[in-house]
Amino acid sequence: MTNEPHELTIAQAGKALRDGELTSTTLTQHVLDRIGTFNSTVDAFVLVTAERALARAALADKELEAGVDRGPLHGIPYGLKDIYATAGIPTTCNSRLMVDHVPDEDAAAEEALQRAGAVLVGKLNTAEFALGGGTDLPFPPAKNPWNVDHFTGTSSTGSGAAVASGFVRLAMGSDTGGSIRSPACHCGVVGLKPTYGLVSRRGVYPLSYSLDHVGPLAGSVEDAAIALNVVAGHDALDPSSVDVGNPDYTAELGRGVEGMRIGYARALFSGVPGVSPEVLASVDAAAETLAGLGAVVEEVMLPDFELFKACGRLIMLAEAFAVHEENLRTRPRDFGRYAYQRIAPAATLTAADLIQAHRLRRELTVELNTGALRTHDALLTTTGLTPAARLDEFPIDWPPPGLSVSVQTAPFNVTGNPALAMPSGFSRSGLPLGIQLVGRPFDEVRLFRIAAAFEAASGLAERRPVLRAAEMSA
Numbered sequence: 494m495t496n497e498p499h500e501l502t503i504a505q506a507g508k509a510l511r512d513g514e515l516t517s518t519t520l521t522q523h524v525l526d527r528i529g530t531f532n533s534t535v536d537a538f539v540l541v542t543a544e545r546a547l548a549r550a551a552l553a554d555k556e557l558e559a560g561v562d563r564g565p566l567h568g569i570p571y572g573l574k575d576i577y578a579t580a581g582i583p584t585t586c587n588s589r590l591m592v593d594h595v596p597d598e599d600a601a602a603e604e605a606l607q608r609a610g611a612v613l614v615g616k617l618n619t620a621e622f623a624l625g626g627g628t629d630l631p632f633p634p635a636k637n638p639w640n641v642d643h644f645t646g647t648s649s650t651g652s653g654a655a656v657a658s659g660f661v662r663l664a665m666g667s668d669t670g671g672s673i674r675s676p677a678c679h680c681g682v683v684g685l686k687p688t689y690g691l692v693s694r695r696g697v698y699p700l701s702y703s704l705d706h707v708g709p710l711a712g713s714v715e716d717a718a719i720a721l722n723v724v725a726g727h728d729a730l731d732p733s734s735v736d737v738g739n740p741d742y743t744a745e746l747g748r749g750v751e752g753m754r755i756g757y758a759r760a761l762f763s764g765v766p767g768v769s770p771e772v773l774a775s776v777d778a779a780a781e782t783l784a785g786l787g788a789v790v791e792e793v794m795l796p797d798f799e800l801f802k803a804c805g806r807l808i809m810l811a812e813a814f815a816v817h818e819e820n821l822r823t824r825p826r827d828f829g830r831y832a833y834q835r836i837a838p839a840a841t842l843t844a845a846d847l848i849q850a851h852r853l854r855r856e857l858t859v860e861l862n863t864g865a866l867r868t869h870d871a872l873l874t875t876t877g878l879t880p881a882a883r884l885d886e887f888p889i890d891w892p893p894p895g896l897s898v899s900v901q902t903a904p905f906n907v908t909g910n911p912a913l914a915m916p917s918g919f920s921r922s923g924l925p926l927g928i929q930l931v932g933r934p935f936d937e938v939r940l941f942r943i944a945a946a947f948e949a950a951s952g953l954a955e956r957r958p959v960l961r962a963a964e965m966s967a
Contacts, residue, residue, distance in 0.1 A: 498523040499659040500957075503569055503716045510557060512602070515780055517557075517568030521550035521612050524570050528614070529658050531960045534641060537654035537732075539575055539632045541615040542582060546570065550614045556610065565719045567610035569746025571663040572655050575616040576623055576671045577707075578696035586698050587630050588621045589827045589950040590693065590820055597912035600696025601731065602707055602724045614661065618651025623667055623700045624813065626650075636884070638958040641922055645880040646900070648676030653680035659866050659957055663720050666931045669700045670805055671876075671902025673708050673779075674914035674929060675905055677898070681916045681925030681956065683717045684710045686902075688935045689909030692721075693728035698718040700928060701812040704805060704906045708726060714915065714945040721748045745942035747815045748824040750786050751760035753943065756793035756869035762901050763800070769879040775918040775926040776875045782950050783943070788805070788844060792871065793865040796857050801904035804857065807842065807850040808907075814839035858908040862933065866910070870945050872931040875901050876914040880924035904928065911937050913944050 498520045509515035527544050531539050553568035562609040574580065576586050581931040585591045599607065606613070620626040626634055626647065635650035637643040638657040644655050649666030653676025656664050668686040677684025685708045693706050697860065699705055709720035722743065729738035757780050763766055813836050819835055820827070828836075856917040865872060868930035877900050905912040910931055917928040928947075932940035948954050 499527055501662075501788065502902065503565060503662050506569060507565050507567070511562070515857060517550035517553040517612060518547060519612065521546050521570050524614060524660055525711055529636055530962055531658060532660070533652045534636070534960065534962065535638050536618055536633050536635045537651040537658060537660060537744065538572065538581060538615045539585070539587070539618050539651065542613060546612050547612045550882050552614060553610050562724065563608070563610035566606065566663075566723055568612060569608060569663065570612045570614045570661050571665070572615055572617045572652065572661045574649050574664070575619050576698040577727055579603060579616065581614070584616070584618065584698070585631060586622050587619050587632050588829065588832070589631060590824060592631050598696065600623045601693035601728050603696065605724045605726070610891060611723075617649070617655055617664055618649060621829045621832045622698065622817070623648045623669060623672060624835055625829045627829050627831045630829045630862070633779040634884070637881050637924070638960065639681065640922070642883055642885070643924060644876070644884055645678070646679035649676050649710060649712065651693045653677055653682060653684070656680065656710050656712055656962060657942055657958060662716050664710045665707065665724070666710050667697055667700075667709060668706045668902075669704045669809055670906050670908065671900045672728060673706070673710060674876050674902045674912060675900045676704040677710055677882040677914040679925060679926030681927070681953070682710055682916045683713060683714055684708070685717050685721065685723065685937070686905065686912045687721065687725065687937060688911045690733050691737065691935060691937070693731040694722050695728055695731040699816050701809040704809055704814060704815055705758050706906065708853060714941055714948050715743065715746055717913075718746060718941045740824065740938055742937055742941055743840035745938050746945045748942055748948045750783060750788040750943055752787060752789070753871075754775055754789045754791075754869045755783055755873045755943065756865045758795050758865070758874040759792050760812070760873050761795050764873045765878060767878060769920070771877055771920045772926055773879060775927055776873070778945060779917045780873055783947060786946055786950060790873070793869065795865060795904070796860055798901065798904065800853065801857060801907050804850050804853045804967040805903040805907045808854065810839035811842045811847045814842070854907050857904070861908050861910065866933050868928050874929050874931065876902075876927040876929040880922065880926060905931055910934055913940050915944055915948060917951065918953070918954075
């Protein structure tokens, strides 16, 4: 073993654990030490569960030594966005409304990770209720490990920062309009929003019942596929959960893209005001790379982004108001400024507004899946329109209105299609740029196959920021 323990992929660490070259206790202590040294700079973790983690690691070592093997995540450290319920461990949603909340049960995804023998090392920063950020919350905002003066993306902020920082190879996040893919893009890691219903959301604090997805942020495509193998599956206690069997999401990694058809949705973002020329060049280069690997890459047209945006925004705010209505009426001052400003106006929405939005949603979903995705194995587009913004550009009404359109992720929450964000390069200032790959419903296997081929060709999976206790530089 030549790499530092935190630099190992999940598969590499797993092999070292089974070969006796590494113990889970050593690996876990290493990442806890790393978190202790650098977390105050990036504010990725809001709670570190060191004693519990070391106990779980010791159990994993004992089980592996006895021949009890729970699978690829056995003994591997991970973190959870602080909206996942954790029995006996605070789940605050970064809100004054929940600072004392300690659940009695684990979220379904946490149950699956524990059954797999993985080692929880703590809870990760989030925008308030996965929606509202700012500086008037219990925990300060997470900072981008590539440059701490910059934003991480919303709202799985700590999850993206933790993986990029080498604190964990796996962090679980949530995505209602792009909140797995946005931090994956801006922090230079891999983030998957699975197909709606593939991963149970039971025990994850809701933002929007019909748009919320939960999924992994990880250090590589393979890491993300390994994680999905563990957390995907039907949950009879989650009404949105779908039973589609249990495919091996790693099965086609390494098979390449020769002969596959990829639709390049360039028009979805190329004419948007404010799109960065660096982003355009990076996604164009990704299309050329995939074509060079043998894929048939051709431009396709999707419905107008503004239709997706308006549809998703109305549904999200109406459902968020339903979630938070009682506290909005009885404890409005305990919300952070931005979450309150986003949710409260939804009180004026009507049933007719919501019905029309759901009607449009159905039309957009059918058009996507019977149009571009009927003739293509996957779609390629951008994740972010620009590199990560500077934190000091954010006014008191945080984030600024323009940030809501700085990513092109919302369409695939509306349709529920699987969407994967991954690095595609770096800006001149050293900040990550990223692409987004979109697949057919429940076709994550093929999506991972395409992503893995691009990752191997790009050589970006091993690139991480260099951390220093007082500052960071790429």
